[in-house]
Amino acid sequence: MDRVHQIFATHPNPASDAGQEAFGLVAGAAECAAVCTTCADACLEEDDPAALRRCIRLNLDCAEICALTGRLVARPGKQDPATLRAQLEACAAACRACAEECDRHAERMKHCRICAEACRACENAAGRMRQAIVG
Amino acid sequence: MDRVHQIFATHPNPASDAGQEAFGLVAGAAECAAVCTTCADACLEEDDPAALRRCIRLNLDCAEICALTGRLVARPGKQDPATLRAQLEACAAACRACAEECDRHAERMKHCRICAEACRACENAAGRMRQAIVG
């Protein structure tokens, strides 16, 4: 994601000085969205997907919410603050729920272990971004 | 969106009895996402898009947030309540901000008038869904 870092520095009119936090969230959300998508697919291919229903559901929700949140934050121009705050909250909540569920399967399934890590990293990045915008 | 209504009734294990509200939000969010996408494109093609920067930005954010929210709500199975609540909040906030901005241009540009209507309808549908899940 080096070019994301580079392009942020070229924006003619960034709305805030939270560029570093925004970049961290764009990168973390992209990784988390991809990892959750792969985890859902892997869970579905396990011997007993019925036991992983909740995990698959949370993976799918988290993947889509992180993908969207990363896209919003990739726009450095001025945004509606209430919308951005609520979306960062939704992103952190989705990551937290998915990480907790994946943790329960992490010993048996390595993809769930990696997914829990990616979710926690993204949750932290969303938290740092929220801190940066509320000041 | 008739088939969405039909398929909701066939789900083997819906998490709540908010099916009517969920259907309303799936339909309202799909309309709002498409209308906001068209409004952004129309604003960009107006004579002076520089005067419509804020409108285009809010259109794009609202389109993506509504598309995602509709997708989450199209899954009648059990979801993480904190995530769903925050996402409904983000959806309502995005619709509100976009409707307010579009209202300012509604006299001159008919697409902004239609867009403000679609945003208000989706904001209401998100509010009804939230009421239904918090009880």
Added chain:
Amino acid sequence: MDRVHQIFATHPNPASDAGQEAFGLVAGAAECAAVCTTCADACLEEDDPAALRRCIRLNLDCAEICALTGRLVARPGKQDPATLRAQLEACAAACRACAEECDRHAERMKHCRICAEACRACENAAGRMRQAIVG
């Protein structure tokens, strides 16, 4: 989706006279995306989701591809023709594959029957749009 129809007529600079076909695809793709999302969720909640792996996968792919295709077509301004053609092709292919798989389960599961219908309707709408743009 009445407001989508209305807003299309207000665009200051549409790229083609395929507005009717574009509107048909925006509506058909939104319905198909939502119906496929619900079908995947319903399949996952059936007694034996392992038997429905392929269906769930095709549902998810079709949902996302239709959502994207509808969004592209909701922009009436000028688009890159090669990209649009390839995306319409991908949309039709995803709908076809999902409809064929859902047909195999349609007797036992009503959600798959409704989903196959929505996929066929969207495939047709994508075909009509492609005809309209190639002339």
Added chain:
Amino acid sequence: MDRVHQIFATHPNPASDAGQEAFGLVAGAAECAAVCTTCADACLEEDDPAALRRCIRLNLDCAEICALTGRLVARPGKQDPATLRAQLEACAAACRACAEECDRHAERMKHCRICAEACRACENAAGRMRQAIVG
């Protein structure tokens, strides 16, 4: 995107041995989607966005198509080959069109130069993935 690389290796039933190419495309598409999103936002904030209409449009289309394509390829399980092929084609076409347009502005606007690079890298990754699946 290290965790994407790691999780790919844990999938219980990958459909092909194109894991390396798939990972390359997941990473390239995530970067390209984010960079195109930022470039559209930057173009909109330039002094004369009317001169950049075509660039903004192609940025937005490319961002969404790459985001979707990366998500499809992040599922290592079996996919419909015709759909995947068409989607890779759409991704390459969108990247090509966006890169060509951004090249025209690359001297004056550094964000367009970075964006053209990200598009070319993603186009190449899509091409390698297509080669890998057609054999």
